[in-house]
Amino acid sequence: MQLGMIGLGRMGANIVRRLMRDGHECVGFDVNSDAVDAIVADGAAGATDLQDFVSKLQTPRVIWLMVPAGLTGSILEQVADLLDEGDIVIDGGNSNYRDDVRRAAAMRKRGIEYVDAGTSGGVFGLERGYCLMVGGSDAAVQHIEPLLKTIAPGVGEIERTPGRTGELAPEEQGYLHCGPAGAGHFVKMVHNGIEYGIMAAIAEGLNLLENADAGVREAEHSAEVAPLEEPEFYQFPIDTAKVTELWRRGSVISSWLLDLTATALNENPTLHDLAGRVSDSGEGRWTVKAAVDVGVPVPVLSSALFERFASRGEDHFANQVLSAMRLQFGGHKELPAGDVLEAGGRKSESNDRGQSDTA
């Protein structure tokens, strides 16, 4: 069937390519005409502006928006003015599900169907397919199902879940109608919230492995330093690149994120060129806020988010306040960075240790 794609960045262009490979017909538009030219070279029809774009689509039109989240609202407004009743607009970007709820209501009044499609798959999506979490009316989602089926990864080589029999369900093919408009991005949001948690679990564990030799390192330091309590138990120089590779096979924690970690550590075992300033991109935050709204405890997901904040120094004033309190009640001066050993075998406060405990 036919799809019009607005936004021909990496994601949008790859979805178009994946659709055309499977026999669908695509019309592409982007403010960057080079992006349009490139997709036309691959076999799509190109449009010079939104009016041209809309005119090239058969009704009921099916339009996929794949633009930065900050622009979705205004582009939706512009394109909606050119549409007819019964047309379908799909937001495939990274919108907050709350915007979907609002936009779907606004479009509904104009007779336009609004569908939200959360996508996961990253840079591997063209080959691997995109996991699709979809929200919208039954009629609209049913209408676009052929497109979803193509964009999705399909059943692939993944073993069937024991107990499932008969015809393949949509979720076994990599797409799912999750509920009314907003449900797709809601499920995608939670997916990313979980992703933060899994990433953090792996990262924390590897950090512990990386420091399993704290008892060895300590011995390199001067004798006057507060010792690690039982250095004999921390004498392991662990190779985290090898361990993550190992865990890919037969372990309980085997996972795609672990695969990627093994790749990264194999390329660069010390990760020395990374500053460790970890970005976050909305969904992790929205997940925590949604959990707070409905009263669901998410200590793991929130810890993962807050670690990222702290990695960028957003804990600075809090830490200064802590140091200031310690100075007040115990006269504890801060240690200069990298000065002496920590109880954990690294950096520490040898001088006031005796006093600080008495607070």
Add this chain to the structure above:
Amino acid sequence: MQLGMIGLGRMGANIVRRLMRDGHECVGFDVNSDAVDAIVADGAAGATDLQDFVSKLQTPRVIWLMVPAGLTGSILEQVADLLDEGDIVIDGGNSNYRDDVRRAAAMRKRGIEYVDAGTSGGVFGLERGYCLMVGGSDAAVQHIEPLLKTIAPGVGEIERTPGRTGELAPEEQGYLHCGPAGAGHFVKMVHNGIEYGIMAAIAEGLNLLENADAGVREAEHSAEVAPLEEPEFYQFPIDTAKVTELWRRGSVISSWLLDLTATALNENPTLHDLAGRVSDSGEGRWTVKAAVDVGVPVPVLSSALFERFASRGEDHFANQVLSAMRLQFGGHKELPAGDVLEAGGRKSESNDRGQSDTA
């Protein structure tokens, strides 16, 4: 080559079977003679007691202990008395790595090689193989490598990590010599710590999905209750069984634990027969304590552990203290269970809400 196995429970017997399938020769012993008979029926040699067991092994003997962690120490003592210098004892159970460090030192004095092998694989190990994390001297681990290679999953159908070339490394075959004695169980411990974190991330996310309809449920309740602030954003009845199935394909969080979750929810979508009292089994605790020792922050791993404690009611006195304080400063009575709606659409304190905020 030849291996003697002490402990023929599920794990021990399956390892013996996996070894024999690959042409190794095995001698088995267990206090339960039925277990010995069963493994003999499968082709192993059986032993009637430890003396008989040791006598059936060629020197340097290679003995694998697969017994409950609480018994490993005393059985090691008994068997060591019967061994010769150069013999090798492998602890394949779930020992605390600290015990390995102590035991290896004691065995070293007697000329016996002590190897610890952390194993992951659960009930699927016989077919899938066991991921092996091994600690011990270079000589000892090299000697037993043919056994490790067989017990491990091997390279399987898992795609090779990009950037790895040439001969397959041990870790690509599912076993790894991680370091000196104790290193194997240390790495296994951290593996399980990470496992707790991943499990919790998935569980918290699904709990949020399960409550994505809080705004619907609220409407069923009486009007006098403190409302969910924006019920219009929590109108999604999400099918978690379908969502977990979906995420198996193409999503960033695809993983073996997610596969198992999809299986469990497909069998039993409401999980109604589970009380949610989650056990923990040592490694998660040891991970947190090791991290505290060396000064590595593990908020996600510890949160996952503490959620399990709380699931069993271990937070009870703390919660009583909180209620007692609220009673003191605000006169807030506790609400009876299930009485009225919460801000999150479920249970709440309608009466004193106006006052409680003023504390």
Add this chain to the structure above:
Amino acid sequence: MQLGMIGLGRMGANIVRRLMRDGHECVGFDVNSDAVDAIVADGAAGATDLQDFVSKLQTPRVIWLMVPAGLTGSILEQVADLLDEGDIVIDGGNSNYRDDVRRAAAMRKRGIEYVDAGTSGGVFGLERGYCLMVGGSDAAVQHIEPLLKTIAPGVGEIERTPGRTGELAPEEQGYLHCGPAGAGHFVKMVHNGIEYGIMAAIAEGLNLLENADAGVREAEHSAEVAPLEEPEFYQFPIDTAKVTELWRRGSVISSWLLDLTATALNENPTLHDLAGRVSDSGEGRWTVKAAVDVGVPVPVLSSALFERFASRGEDHFANQVLSAMRLQFGGHKELPAGDVLEAGGRKSESNDRGQSDTA
């Protein structure tokens, strides 16, 4: 000076009484005429309806709203229709600071000054005074300062902060103009967020003290149970009522919340009549959401909030998911409640402990 109070519940009536004691003139209104009669008996003027109320106030009128947060918006609308330019309305309730920002903007268009006053003090406020966190324009806050000074606790017997000299600043008298409209409730919100954290810190610590005898309790149980690893270190039957009383004197953690805890435990050392279902009342949630918005890590404040959610069973589905996964990968059955001892000396899974670690 004159103040009109709408809402004569405990808080509103006590503020009126505190003002009248100090010579201010008050007009009171409440939909409950008994509450009006009571305050009239104490010397205030009473009003029969809003029109009567407004007519009894001299311009520029100063009106304090002390009504449940859910009603503030509509009552503000009603009263604003009766006011003149230059009149001042103070919201002293527990509004979300976001509502203040919106309401202040709406009132500003009508020439009405909107002031928000976050109050802390609970049931002790009449005698102790109310800590006042105020937001609004400079002119409006300056105009009502005589009222704020009376309602606030004043300097009291609290020692002056070292380094402060000269005339007493407003904050030393217990009130503060924190910034533009909304700033008062914002600061109050954070105050309550901190309150949650402090309460949780005390509660968790006391829970640990309450379980410092885990090694003793364990001995009472049968031998077949997985033992607490080092019971000899957990032999302390601690009296938490005495300990909290002790800490009131000379300890670093002496605080009003500790005073209240000591009172509660002295009255009822076992807290047996409390179910430990801990309510939360908005500010703790808003604090976490605001921190997420601006990217500030608040792991302690969020943990405190999530403990409350969990105390009410909101973690249930997550825990069921965890049990379901354990059943899948290790065949671990859930233990019945209260069956056997935990590693921590209480409840545990004796049977599968040996196996569960192998996952």
Add this chain to the structure above:
Amino acid sequence: MQLGMIGLGRMGANIVRRLMRDGHECVGFDVNSDAVDAIVADGAAGATDLQDFVSKLQTPRVIWLMVPAGLTGSILEQVADLLDEGDIVIDGGNSNYRDDVRRAAAMRKRGIEYVDAGTSGGVFGLERGYCLMVGGSDAAVQHIEPLLKTIAPGVGEIERTPGRTGELAPEEQGYLHCGPAGAGHFVKMVHNGIEYGIMAAIAEGLNLLENADAGVREAEHSAEVAPLEEPEFYQFPIDTAKVTELWRRGSVISSWLLDLTATALNENPTLHDLAGRVSDSGEGRWTVKAAVDVGVPVPVLSSALFERFASRGEDHFANQVLSAMRLQFGGHKELPAGDVLEAGGRKSESNDRGQSDTA
């Protein structure tokens, strides 16, 4: 009565002074002879070595050790060799309660009474008195009670807890016999664990206040940056020095730690000379480990500890791993420090925001 003090640092010397002021007789010893001279000048007897020290004490001798925790064990050994049955040694330092349990058992075999006294009070102890948490046998603690009574703060000006009547209990005077040897330092350990939690709660809250103007700061930045979602709600430039001063009066969170924070912020509102590298000193770690041992959830106390670890950069490798994963699955480059605005109005990743959400 008579006390011999070993260790005349700030704490030891001040305890001696406090005892002498109240009529007790003291003998002091320190390896630093200047410290001995100073205390002799204040009226104590001085000793030139341990033998001299012991000879100057009447039996049953009462000896207080106030030395760095790392030295307590060896000094105890030395002094014990010089003692007689029935003598009492008190460890007033910051020992791990586990050492107390071991040492008390060793001393018991030699007929020596071992008492542990956890002390809180910091630099203010001389005037304010030291809160004393004591472990040991009934007989020993009873014998030294006159000393404890003097060292403790006494009832002071603190209001009596409602419900307490009659003679003042020891805990009302600032000392408490908490249980057998080790119980004193156990309670002290938990006290400090709580202290960490309270400090963190205050610090996190103030960090949020400090960033309540994120919406203002954002406007100073270029337009191409991902905006704070609702900047209109973060327009508050809050003066944290004034707010902490305010909260000292009538608020629910008034506390000694808040008093100290107000002092620190009054002296130095920006805390600009503090690096925010927060030390920790043992008890916080021991608290978390003890909680893990007995299965008590302490998410707040552990979060407070882990924030300190992270403040010293101990989260570095974990953060690098996170960045490495993001690079793998989304091609997300790390942003240089301080480059662009964050969603929270500060630092952010403008370029890949559109893409990162699709992972």
